[in-house]
Amino acid sequence: MTVFAAADQPTLVDFGNDVWWIVLIKIVGIFGVLVLMTLFAIVFERKVVARMQQRIGPNRVGPRGYLQSLADGLKLAFKEDIMPALADKPVYFLAPVIATIPAFLAFSVIPLGPTVSIFGERTPLQLVDSPIGVLIVLACSAMGVYGIVLGGWASGSTYPLLGSLRSAAQMISYEIAMGLSIVAVFLYAGSMSTSEIVAAQADGTELSLFGLEFTGPSWFAVLLPVSFVIYAIAVVGETNRAPFDLPEAESELVGGFHTEYSSLKFALFFLAEYINIVTVSALAATLFLGGWRAPWPISIWDGANTGWWPLLWFFAKVVVALFVFVWLRGTLPRLRYDQFMSFGWKVLVPVGLVWILVVATLRAVARETDVDAGEMAVFVGVPIALLLLGGLLLASRMRNRDTRVAAREAAAGGPAPAEPQVLDARGRDRAAGGFPVPPMDLVVPPSPRLRSRESVSAGTVVGTGRRSSSTTPEETDDV
Amino acid sequence: MSVLAAAADTGVVIGTGETIVFWVLAPVALAGALGMVLSRNAVHSALWLVATMLSLGVFYVVQEAPFLGAAQIIVYTGAIMILFLFVLMLVGRETSDSVVETLRGQRVAAIVLGIGFAGLVGAGVARGAEDLPVIGLTAVQGTEGGPAAGNVEAIAAVLYGRFVLAFEVTGALLIVAAVGALMLTHAEREPGVLRSQKERSRARFLTDRPQTLPGPGVYARANSIAAPGRLPDGGLAPSSFATGVEPVRVDELPRTGSVGIEREGLPHAGGTDAALGTIGGGTTGPVPGSGEGAPR
Numbered sequence: 001m002t003v004f005a006a007a008d009q010p011t012l013v014d015f016g017n018d019v020w021w022i023v024l025i026k027i028v029g030i031f032g033v034l035v036l037m038t039l040f041a042i043v044f045e046r047k048v049v050a051r052m053q054q055r056i057g058p059n060r061v062g063p064r065g066y067l068q069s070l071a072d073g074l075k076l077a078f079k080e081d082i083m084p085a086l087a088d089k090p091v092y093f094l095a096p097v098i099a100t101i102p103a104f105l106a107f108s109v110i111p112l113g114p115t116v117s118i119f120g121e122r123t124p125l126q127l128v129d130s131p132i133g134v135l136i137v138l139a140c141s142a143m144g145v146y147g148i149v150l151g152g153w154a155s156g157s158t159y160p161l162l163g164s165l166r167s168a169a170q171m172i173s174y175e176i177a178m179g180l181s182i183v184a185v186f187l188y189a190g191s192m193s194t195s196e197i198v199a200a201q202a203d204g205t206e207l208s209l210f211g212l213e214f215t216g217p218s219w220f221a222v223l224l225p226v227s228f229v230i231y232a233i234a235v236v237g238e239t240n241r242a243p244f245d246l247p248e249a250e251s252e253l254v255g256g257f258h259t260e261y262s263s264l265k266f267a268l269f270f271l272a273e274y275i276n277i278v279t280v281s282a283l284a285a286t287l288f289l290g291g292w293r294a295p296w297p298i299s300i301w302d303g304a305n306t307g308w309w310p311l312l313w314f315f316a317k318v319v320v321a322l323f324v325f326v327w328l329r330g331t332l333p334r335l336r337y338d339q340f341m342s343f344g345w346k347v348l349v350p351v352g353l354v355w356i357l358v359v360a361t362l363r364a365v366a367r368e369t370d371v372d373a374g375e376m377a378v379f380v381g382v383p384i385a386l387l388l389l390g391g392l393l394l395a396s397r398m399r400n401r402d403t404r405v406a407a408r409e410a411a412a413g414g415p416a417p418a419e420p421q422v423l424d425a426r427g428r429d430r431a432a433g434g435f436p437v438p439p440m441d442l443v444v445p446p447s448p449r450l451r452s453r454e455s456v457s458a459g460t461v462v463g464t465g466r467r468s469s470s471t472t473p474e475e476t477d478d479v
Numbered sequence: 480m481s482v483l484a485a486a487a488d489t490g491v492v493i494g495t496g497e498t499i500v501f502w503v504l505a506p507v508a509l510a511g512a513l514g515m516v517l518s519r520n521a522v523h524s525a526l527w528l529v530a531t532m533l534s535l536g537v538f539y540v541v542q543e544a545p546f547l548g549a550a551q552i553i554v555y556t557g558a559i560m561i562l563f564l565f566v567l568m569l570v571g572r573e574t575s576d577s578v579v580e581t582l583r584g585q586r587v588a589a590i591v592l593g594i595g596f597a598g599l600v601g602a603g604v605a606r607g608a609e610d611l612p613v614i615g616l617t618a619v620q621g622t623e624g625g626p627a628a629g630n631v632e633a634i635a636a637v638l639y640g641r642f643v644l645a646f647e648v649t650g651a652l653l654i655v656a657a658v659g660a661l662m663l664t665h666a667e668r669e670p671g672v673l674r675s676q677k678e679r680s681r682a683r684f685l686t687d688r689p690q691t692l693p694g695p696g697v698y699a700r701a702n703s704i705a706a707p708g709r710l711p712d713g714g715l716a717p718s719s720f721a722t723g724v725e726p727v728r729v730d731e732l733p734r735t736g737s738v739g740i741e742r743e744g745l746p747h748a749g750g751t752d753a754a755l756g757t758i759g760g761g762t763t764g765p766v767p768g769s770g771e772g773a774p775r
Binding site: 088090091130131132135136138139142143145146149150153161164165168169172175192 | 520522523526529533536545546548549550552553556557558561562564565568569629630631
């Protein structure tokens, strides 16, 4: 694979030659970035979710409430550290640490920018890289499962145990889908090293379509859309986030695996969870969204991909990915466990396998027939991918057709009976399969607390709980 | 240090970093192995084994086989050991090995034989590896120092070239094992025996009582288990009779001591309807329980 490398594009050879203090600066820098990103992500999530739910969100601590998670962190540190009587002490103590360390480690292979100069030393903005770069992230997430599983088990309590078992099953299942989605990227980039994957997304192929010469897309999100979709879904399951947050389903499991944890140990779990979210967001940016390279309109400017600017593009992409996480949480209800598992194993994994087959076949055909791989991807791969995704969309809509139709009718007010439906005393015939229905013409009784005993707008039908369809002016302003 | 001396002869020198990693992690790996055998709790055993496997993974990476190291960590430590833990946790956390010796002298014999076996194998390996030169992996996986020409390609070439048949056969074997286990453990149900939630719900609504049975004391004027639920007309609800207890009819509200204005003159014993109040007619007095206009 040719690497369309600019002068600043680091490749594998550039790593491992740093002076020790540069390495130290990078380590401290990554640690600081991750902790700051965690603090930011929590406030960001609460603010965005609040906005989506038409609330204000945290607004007391610091300017406009932006120091809220700092205050929360400090509060956590000063809380009582409870050791449950039934806990398995060494494992209980070890579990949060096992969860946190891999979370930090995984970020070490993420490329944050090109080769820059730090105090006169030329060095890539990435701690390490290796021929198996992305596998390191996978290995770290595999280790992170231990923290959750052991935390739940060592608590010596039922809810945490159930939560941890769910979580382990979930993370293992979705890790498979995630791994499969990444394989296509490896095939295209010709490498598993993160810096070379970014390099492979540097320039699109020159395409000519009906005499028009233009540069094709270079991001793998466009070239490998199926992979990108599977990855995006799988990492939500992998990080235990809504709508896949079954391990910590509040309505079923109290807090999930960390129910018994408090104080700093709980804070470590919390930290690990958010670092994992940041890491998978960063990995999504690296693998599919061009890494630290500037997006298209900006990339016309020559200086966009040099110096320290790429840090800005990179973190912008990460924040966009974080926003998607929050958006999902604010929008979708939690899945049932069996739905969730069958989705992972019966939809994501088979689609991933078929897609790898398609990509590998395209690569082989392109090599045999001397067609440019990029051209092949744009003209054959992308249409196949769109067909695949469109087919899935159609299949899911067909399955839900009845529900959808019913919902639409209900929203439109149903068949709209001319007069209130009056049921006979016995209700509908149960033998025919009818459900007993409450009478639809109930009248609100006068409130005994009202002094003037007048009936409250006599004839009001008991509310159905459905929201009125009229929009208030504030709502339209918000858009 | 004869190994190092031999290494010096052939020109491949084991670096300082590799040596340090070895002397730090080798004890960890050994301790993990010993801990796995010696700990009583099965989950602790599994954890010690995880420590050993992680150390092995790092050893692979240090010895220029990063892909093997990653595979070791992802597959063995990440997936297989987690499944192990799964099973162990379901066994229950209080399950520890019994320490009762069923065979007399078994423990001593096991220790002696184990140490002897370890000594034999160790001595054999040490003797066999004594004069081996360290040649590294440069011959099979490309140039030294250039990480780009690497372990991944070398393994792929061997796995999908020379050993492709063995690879495929192993894959087929694993699939057969998995499918076989599935077939053996899968209980075939008669179709229609296990009804779905929707079917059960429909069936329930076809009976005379779609709702749950009333508990004793519901709508009653006493909270004893002997006081059965009351029907709207004040009669006893037979479906709420507790088994083994003679149902007792309780007519009146127990004295609560409340003498508020709104309770005065309220006909407690006048049946349930009077106590609850109705919307029409003369008994639109304050509803008992909502006294003082308590905020809801």
